[in-house]
Amino acid sequence: MxxxxxxxxxxxxxxxxxxxxxxxxxxxxxxxxxxxxxxxxxxxxxxxxxxxxxxxxxxxxxxxxWSVEAIVADLDARRHPLHVAIENWQHDMNIGTVVRTANAFNVAGVHIIGRRRWNRRGAMVTDRYLHVHHHESAEAFLAWAAAEALPVFGVDLFPDSAPLETFELPRACALVFGQEGPGLSEQIRDGAEATLSIAQFGSTRSINAGVAAGIAMHAWVRRHAEV
Structure with missing residues (x-):
């Protein structure tokens, strides 16, 4: 919603x-x-x-x-304690994909950091079944996470990033993804408990932010969700 x-x-x-x-x-x-x-x-x-x-x-x-309200109520009763955030400084077109994937994994919330407006065409209306929140700045998001006692982990390819494949993600946490191109902001990187990288084996330096979010969410699901 x-x-x-x-x-x-x-x-x-x-x-x-x-x-x-x-x-x-x-x-x-x-x-x-x-x-x-x-x-x-x-x-x-x-x-x-x-x-x-x-x-x-x-x-x-x-x-x-079922009505939308009834579906949301049913999803609310069994949402995973995983939050997903994406920075939106340049009107990122990947946000819709992130939202749609977050709906598939039934996360607790999606957080848009930066610009309030985003193109939800890629979400295919799945935002109606989610709790989508806006934070004006990285600092505001980090303050919210601290108030919720929610550890924050950035997902980006830095030299000191820990491999997502072997990192022990806690059950309750927030995964943050950067703007396509520049990646995570310095504010999120400094405020995160750790940054995590996704193993790559080809020639490109990075993968699409929407794809990275799906991989990271599924890594959490493999560790913590009942399947």
């Missing part, structure tokens, strides 16, 4: 008034489920508009016909 505006709208939603754009299958064929057949369920989690019109959203089958 975003606490601030984005730079793009989701476009016409149709049934998405209840939570997201229509899915598209092969050759553009709609997928999901059509209008509810038979007597309507007596359950407050179900959305009348979706029952009437069908549910074409990109949600798990167990959430079909």
């Amino acid at each position: 975003s606490e601030f505006d984005s730079t793009s709208s989701d476009g016409p939603d149709g049934a998405a008034s209840a939570g997201g754009p229509a899915e598209a299958g092969a050759e553009g064929r709609p997928v999901g489920v059509g209008p509810w057949q038979g007597p309507w369920p007596d359950d407050p989690r179900y959305d009348p508009d979706l029952l009437r019109e069908g549910d074409r959203r990109n949600v798990l089958d167990e959430y079909r016909y």
